[in-house]
Amino acid sequence: MQGSGFRAQGPGFRLLxxxxxxxCGGVAKSQGIVGLPxxxxxxxxxxxxxxxxxxxxxxxxxxELRFHVDEGFHVNSHTPKDDLLIPTVxxxxxxxxxxxxxxxxxxxxxxxxxxxxxxxxxYQGEFRVRLQVVVPKGQSSLKGGLRYQACDSAACFPPxxxxxxxxxxxx
Amino acid sequence: MRRVAVAVVxxxxxxxxxxxxxxxxxxxxxxxxxxQQAQVTVQKDSSSDSIPSAITTNxxxxxxxxxxxxxxxxxxxxxxxxxxxxxxxNFWATYCGPCQEEMPWFEEFTKKxxxxxxxxxxxxxxxxxTKDAVQKASHRLGVTYPILFADEKVGASYGVGDYLPVxxxxxxxxxxxxxxxxxxxxxxxxxxxxxxxxxx
Numbered sequence: 001m002q003g004s005g006f007r008a009q010g011p012g013f014r015l016l017x018x019x020x021x022x023x024c025g026g027v028a029k030s031q032g033i034v035g036l037p038x039x040x041x042x043x044x045x046x047x048x049x050x051x052x053x054x055x056x057x058x059x060x061x062x063x064e065l066r067f068h069v070d071e072g073f074h075v076n077s078h079t080p081k082d083d084l085l086i087p088t089v090x091x092x093x094x095x096x097x098x099x100x101x102x103x104x105x106x107x108x109x110x111x112x113x114x115x116x117x118x119x120x121x122x123y124q125g126e127f128r129v130r131l132q133v134v135v136p137k138g139q140s141s142l143k144g145g146l147r148y149q150a151c152d153s154a155a156c157f158p159p160x161x162x163x164x165x166x167x168x169x170x171x
Numbered sequence: 172m173r174r175v176a177v178a179v180v181x182x183x184x185x186x187x188x189x190x191x192x193x194x195x196x197x198x199x200x201x202x203x204x205x206x207q208q209a210q211v212t213v214q215k216d217s218s219s220d221s222i223p224s225a226i227t228t229n230x231x232x233x234x235x236x237x238x239x240x241x242x243x244x245x246x247x248x249x250x251x252x253x254x255x256x257x258x259x260x261n262f263w264a265t266y267c268g269p270c271q272e273e274m275p276w277f278e279e280f281t282k283k284x285x286x287x288x289x290x291x292x293x294x295x296x297x298x299x300x301t302k303d304a305v306q307k308a309s310h311r312l313g314v315t316y317p318i319l320f321a322d323e324k325v326g327a328s329y330g331v332g333d334y335l336p337v338x339x340x341x342x343x344x345x346x347x348x349x350x351x352x353x354x355x356x357x358x359x360x361x362x363x364x365x366x367x368x369x370x371x
Contacts, residue, residue, distance in 0.1 A: 082268075084265050084266065084271070084304075084307075084311075085266055085268065086266045113268055113269065115273065115276075115354060115356065115357065118268065118272060120268055149266050151267070151268055154269050154353030154354050154355075155225070155267070155269050155335055155336060155352060155353035155354065156264065156266060156267040156268065156269060156270070157333050157335075158264070158266075158297065158298065159266065
């Protein structure tokens with residue numbers, strides 16, 4: 001009898017249930033990290049895709065910073081194989097309340113110079129730097145800069161520093 | 172009684188749904204707002220240049236701009252010192268992989284075209300570099316031709332921006348025959364050298 005009770009409510013009830021599922025799904029979706037599309041191509045050949053980050057406050061959490069190197073270009077990895085080359089390094093300012101526990105750089109990929117065949121260790125396309133941070137409750141931000149040096153297969157640009165500014169909400 | 176209970180439940184459900192919808196809308200607006208704020212922080216380096224502006228001045232057919240610069244030993248070196256000789260003026264930087272690739276080729280060509288009095292001048296053009304770093308780089312690359320410390324003024328006179336290497340080929344008459352941004356192939360490089368050395 002109870003099973004048929006729902007059917008007894010008619011199509012109106014089923015419509016309500018469907019609406020509830022759709023609306024509740026929407027609410028759940030709006031709670032997470034909001035990703036932004038990668039930034040438009042800049043003349044510095046590296047862009048930073050800022051994200052609105054919401055993490056648990058007061059305990060170590062991982063925040064990934066996404067960078068993108070323009071197509072046809074590369075930057076040296078954090079550990080280039082040649083000491084004359086300039087490594088990619090993220091430097092963060094001391095922010096009130098935000099504690100950076102660790103920084104993890106991705107592995108580079110091999111890039112062969114067309115002329116003499118020298119192998120470089122580089123980042124191309126998207127690369128992510130993982131930070132382990134402890135953030136306070138409420139709004140704070142991670143600020144700093146990514147120092148890098150970009151080249152294409154035939155030439156290079158001078159080292160530059162790209163500003164990094166990540167708003168973080170600790171919950 | 173049962174109908175009343177069902178009606179109450181449905182009213183509560185509808186209220187909940189409206190609340191959820193409103194909450195959803197507010198959350199999305201807030202997220203959009205935060206996203207827009209975050210979007211502002213997406214940084215682009217607008218101070219740099221791009222490949223088409225790698226050489227800002229066309230010098231072909233014109234007299235090569237004169238300069239007097241200091242070499243690794245502290246000695247002053249002028250372009251005028253090499254009057255009547257074919258000269259390659261190569262702008263480079265220690266951080267530049269393609270520069271490191273082509274410099275040993277220039278070294279090779281100075282020997283190959285020694286009979287034609289070919290001169291190669293390596294003009295280091297980078298901010299904040301130390302003499303030791305330049306010395307170390309040129310030593311490691313096996314370069315024995317003069318390495319000079321260029322400044323922005325000399326770079327600008329040759330139309331050189333941030334894009335390195337840039338090579339300028341100067342004939343015996345002191346006129347520029349070719350300007351090449353980026354490292355060309357070894358064959359292209361030799362073709363330009365043969366042209367200024369009169370070894371066609």
